[in-house]
Structures are given as C-alpha cells and as structure tokens.
Amino acid sequence: MSKSLISRRPVIRRGSSAVDANSHEKPASELSPLRKLGWKPFFQQQLSLDELNDCEPVKVMAVHRSQIEVRGDAGEEAVLVNGPLFEDAAERPTVGDWLLLDRETRKPQRRLDRSSLFKRMAPGARQAQLIAANVDNVLIVSSCNHDFNLSRVERYLALVKEAGCRACLVLTKADLNDDHEQYREALKGHRDLPLVLVNALDAKNVEPLREYCRSGETLALLGSSGVGKSTLLNSLAGSELAATGGIREDDSKGRHTTRHRALYEIPDGGLLLDSPGMRELGLADVGDGLAATFADIGALAAKCRFADCAHESEPGCAVQASIESGALDERRLRNWRKLEREIHRNTRTLAESRADDKALGQMYRTVQSHARSRKSGGE
Ligand SMILES: Nc1nc2c(ncn2[C@@H]2O[C@H](COP(=O)(O)OP(=O)(O)OP(=O)(O)O)[C@@H](O)[C@H]2O)c(=O)[nH]1
Ligand SMILES: [Mg+2]
Ligand SMILES: [Zn+2]
Structure with a gap:
C-alpha cells in the first residue's frame, strides 16, 4: 500500500468501531475495544479510504526477537517480524505503536504516526533505542532507599516533558522508611511534579495512582x-x-526480573507499560524537554x-545570586549543565549515524542499479 494514498482527512466508516474514535464522553465500560487500547482521532485521521476497507488497526503490546504481539478488535495475535516495515532498525515498531494489518493476509502494512515517543541512547552504541510510543502518562518510579536520586529524576523528566506526557x-x-519528609523537602523545587509515596505491595495504597x-x-x-x-x-x-523479584537491598547491581517491555490491560482502566529497569538513560533529541524541566x-x-x-x-x-540566596540548589545548576552537554553530544552522534546510514543506503542502491544494468546488458 503506497503512502501517497494516505488521506489526512478523518474518514468515518459506519458500523465499524472506528466510529467510536470521537466518543470521549462514554463511560469506560462502554468504550469499544480499540478505544480502550487508546485509539484516538489522531490515529483515525491517518487512514485513507482504501486502508479503512482493507486494513484494521492493531496495537503493539510486546516486541520479541522474531515476532510481535498485537491486539485489536479481533483480539490478540502474533505477527512475524519480517517484511519492509522491519528493515530499517530506526523505524521498527516499538511497544505502544499502532500498525495497520491487512484484513486478509494479517501482514502489517504500515505503522501510524506516533503521538509520543520515548527513546534513549543505546548504552555503548551510536544508535537510539526506542522505549515506547503513544504513551499518555508516566510514573517515574524510585524507592525510599538509596535508589532515590534527584538528578536521575530530572533526567527522566526531560524525556517525559519532551514527549508531552503527564508525569508523577x-x-x-x-x-x-519513616522519614518521608526528606523526600517532600527534596522535591520542593519541582512544584509541577506530583509526589506519591506508597507501599507498592498494598492495593489500597496505590489507589491514588x-x-x-x-x-x-x-x-x-x-x-x-x-x-x-x-x-x-x-x-x-x-x-x-x-x-516480581527479590533484589538484594544493598546490591545496587540487582537482577533484572522483568526482561521484556510489554503493555498490560488493567481491569476497568487503561494500559500499563512495564519494562526492565534501566541502569542508564542516555538522553538525545530532548532539548525542549530539558528546557521545560529547568524552566x-x-x-x-x-x-x-x-x-x-x-x-x-x-x-x-x-x-549565581539565586544560589547564594539559597533559593536555587547548586546541584540543579550542575545537573542542567551536565544534561545539556550530554544531549548536545548524543544528538550530534545520532545525526552523524543517520547521515552515515543514508550514505550507505545510497551506495547500496548505486551498486545494485549498476549490477542490474550490467545484467540487462547481457553479461
Ligand atoms: N516492602 C516493600 N517491598 C516492595 C515494594 N515495592 C516492591 N517491593 C519488593 O521489591 C522487590 C522488587 O520489586 P519488582 O516489582 O520486581 O521491581 P521492578 O522494578 O519490577 O524490577 P525489574 O523488573 O528488575 O526492573 C520485590 O521483592 C517486591 O516485593 C514496597 O513498596 N514495599
Ligand atoms: Mg519488573
Ligand atoms: Zn548568569
């Protein structure tokens, strides 16, 4: 299916669940399966008339090496990771993406534009690693022990604000831990970041979330x-x-209990993304998010x-005057500088490797076209 067929106008098909794309006001229990999965007018508007007839949208729930799990109106199914959609590593679907599946062949035709995207610099590489797409809200999770680190929270915030998501x-x-006041005190400078302290094992405790x-x-x-x-x-x-795992409290290396990123449906609620713990969150392409975090x-x-x-x-x-008066924490200025340098460096690295990939792709195409013309020349 060619991209040129894509109509940017919303196309509503009677009798299909796609009609429900505009029904924000309905109670949760009445939402269509697609709406429950986060289907919105933003995605609906990307479908052409042909696509409405020939394809159905599905949400990527989990990504494995050779297949991805998707869910749509027809329930859950597995899709093989091959074909043009999966050739370009940077364009590969990630958890949370919406794909269009051909109704007959069940093959993915294309990925829809994302409303938000989280990525990080892949540790030790020159590439970005996608974390998730089409996320609305984020819980930055830390614990009331030695894991708590304000500079790391600010790192997550830059990512979340760049994506335009709501954070807590x-x-x-x-x-x-009995000394809850120290955390409230530490977060005083972040008035726009709600703070919730919980015993995660206690269902009543997590209600506010x-x-x-x-x-x-x-x-x-x-x-x-x-x-x-x-x-x-x-x-x-x-x-x-x-x-869930029994990490040793005083061993910060810990084991990773969760091994794959996946979306889970919460009864009477939305989707929840659980992912393996991230030891490093290298930032790239989040200049606006950083500016918002340190406004x-x-x-x-x-x-x-x-x-x-x-x-x-x-x-x-x-x-400096604000630091001297005690209104601004010097750590915050240092972290802002550090993250700014890091984003600058990583964004340049990504731009260079994109340019390298493009040049390599061009070279392959040139070699292939020479080979074809030699063949047709009767060699
Ligand atoms: N007492 C107490 N224990 C908790 C709480 N939250 C988590 N734990 C325990 O901490 C351990 C790790 O919890 P997990 O939920 O597996 O941690 P995770 O963030 O999913 O870890 P990864 O999957 O490795 O990224 C488990 O033994 C939990 O029972 C809490 O609020 N109170
Ligand atoms: Mg886990
Ligand atoms: Zn100055």
Missing part, C-alpha cells in the same frame, strides 16, 4: 531495577500479571547582565 513521581517502599491510568490511556512505569514497577502493576491490576534556571538566566553569561563568576549573574 512515585516513591515505593514507603513502608520501609489510578487517575494516571484511566480507560483509553497508556501509563508507562519507568525506573531502575528493583524499585517495584512490576509490583505496582500487579497491585493496580489486582492480579499477578508480571513476575526556573532559564527564567533566571534571562535576568543575567550579560546575554552570554556562563553563570560562573560574571558580575550581575542572576543564577
């Missing part, structure tokens, strides 16, 4: 290994959907005497 910071293992996972919404749980992401999932779902420093910097102030020892530096 969840500190698990509140039952193992349901507002991030309503029917039709997708909630991602992101955080290090052993902080209790799968435990939260199970408590919200009311059943043991995922295995307070940006606002101060605008008041510095010199437009190119480095906020070190320049006279009239509003950022």
Whole structure:
C-alpha cells in the first residue's frame, strides 16, 4: 500500500468501531475495544479510504526477537517480524505503536504516526533505542532507599516533558522508611511534579495512582531495577500479571526480573507499560524537554547582565545570586549543565549515524542499479 494514498482527512466508516474514535464522553465500560487500547482521532485521521476497507488497526503490546504481539478488535495475535516495515532498525515498531494489518493476509502494512515517543541512547552504541510510543502518562518510579536520586529524576523528566506526557513521581517502599519528609523537602523545587509515596505491595495504597491510568490511556512505569514497577502493576491490576523479584537491598547491581517491555490491560482502566529497569538513560533529541524541566534556571538566566553569561563568576549573574540566596540548589545548576552537554553530544552522534546510514543506503542502491544494468546488458 503506497503512502501517497494516505488521506489526512478523518474518514468515518459506519458500523465499524472506528466510529467510536470521537466518543470521549462514554463511560469506560462502554468504550469499544480499540478505544480502550487508546485509539484516538489522531490515529483515525491517518487512514485513507482504501486502508479503512482493507486494513484494521492493531496495537503493539510486546516486541520479541522474531515476532510481535498485537491486539485489536479481533483480539490478540502474533505477527512475524519480517517484511519492509522491519528493515530499517530506526523505524521498527516499538511497544505502544499502532500498525495497520491487512484484513486478509494479517501482514502489517504500515505503522501510524506516533503521538509520543520515548527513546534513549543505546548504552555503548551510536544508535537510539526506542522505549515506547503513544504513551499518555508516566510514573517515574524510585524507592525510599538509596535508589532515590534527584538528578536521575530530572533526567527522566526531560524525556517525559519532551514527549508531552503527564508525569508523577512515585516513591515505593514507603513502608520501609519513616522519614518521608526528606523526600517532600527534596522535591520542593519541582512544584509541577506530583509526589506519591506508597507501599507498592498494598492495593489500597496505590489507589491514588489510578487517575494516571484511566480507560483509553497508556501509563508507562519507568525506573531502575528493583524499585517495584512490576509490583505496582500487579497491585493496580489486582492480579499477578508480571513476575516480581527479590533484589538484594544493598546490591545496587540487582537482577533484572522483568526482561521484556510489554503493555498490560488493567481491569476497568487503561494500559500499563512495564519494562526492565534501566541502569542508564542516555538522553538525545530532548532539548525542549530539558528546557521545560529547568524552566526556573532559564527564567533566571534571562535576568543575567550579560546575554552570554556562563553563570560562573560574571558580575550581575542572576543564577549565581539565586544560589547564594539559597533559593536555587547548586546541584540543579550542575545537573542542567551536565544534561545539556550530554544531549548536545548524543544528538550530534545520532545525526552523524543517520547521515552515515543514508550514505550507505545510497551506495547500496548505486551498486545494485549498476549490477542490474550490467545484467540487462547481457553479461
Ligand atoms: N516492602 C516493600 N517491598 C516492595 C515494594 N515495592 C516492591 N517491593 C519488593 O521489591 C522487590 C522488587 O520489586 P519488582 O516489582 O520486581 O521491581 P521492578 O522494578 O519490577 O524490577 P525489574 O523488573 O528488575 O526492573 C520485590 O521483592 C517486591 O516485593 C514496597 O513498596 N514495599
Ligand atoms: Mg519488573
Ligand atoms: Zn548568569
């Protein structure tokens, strides 16, 4: 199916679940299966008339080496990872993506544009690794022990804000720690980041988190290994959907209990993304998200005497004045600088490897076309 056929106008087909794309007001129990999976007008509008007739949308629930699990109106099925859609590693579908499956052959035809995308620099590589697509809300999960680290929270926030998602910071293992005030104090500078302390093992305790996972919404749980992401999932779902592990409390290396990223359906709620703990979250292409995360420093910097102030020892530096008065934490300035340098470096690396890939692709095409013309020349 050619991309040129894509109509950008919404096409509503009577009698199909696609009609429900506009029914935001319905109670959760009445939503169509697709709406429950997060189908929205944004995706509906991408379908051409031909695609409406020949294809059906499915959501990628999990990605394995040779096949992906998808779910749609027809329930769950497995799709093989081959064909043009899977050739370009950077374009490969990720968890949360919407694909169009041919109604007859059940083969994926194309991936729909994403409403949001999380990616990180693949540890030790020059490429980005996709984490998830089409996520609405994120719980940045950390725990009330040595795992808690404000600079890491800011790293996650840059990613989440770049994607335009709503974030909440969840500190698990509140039952193992009495000094909750220290965390509230540490988060004072982040007025727009709600903080919830929970015992993730206790279903009643996690109730306040349901507002991030309503029917039709997708909630991602992101955080290090052993902080209790799968435990939260199970408590919200009311059943043991995922295995949880016994990480040794004083061994920060820990074992990764969850091995694959996957979406789970929460009864009377939306979809929940559980993923293996991330030891490294290298940032790239999230300049706007970083600016939003450190908007307070940006606002101060605008008041510095010199437009190119480095906020070190320049006279009239509003950022340094704020640190001296105790209003701004120096750690925050250091982390902002560090992340800014990292994003700059990684974004350049990605741009270079994209350019290399493009040049390589061009070279292959040239070689192939020479080979073809030699063949047709009767060699
Ligand atoms: N006491 C207590 N234990 C918890 C809490 N949350 C998680 N745990 C325990 O911490 C351990 C790790 O929890 P998991 O849910 O497997 O952690 P995870 O974040 O999914 O870890 P990975 O899958 O490796 O990324 C398990 O033994 C849980 O029972 C909590 O709030 N209180
Ligand atoms: Mg887990
Ligand atoms: Zn300054």
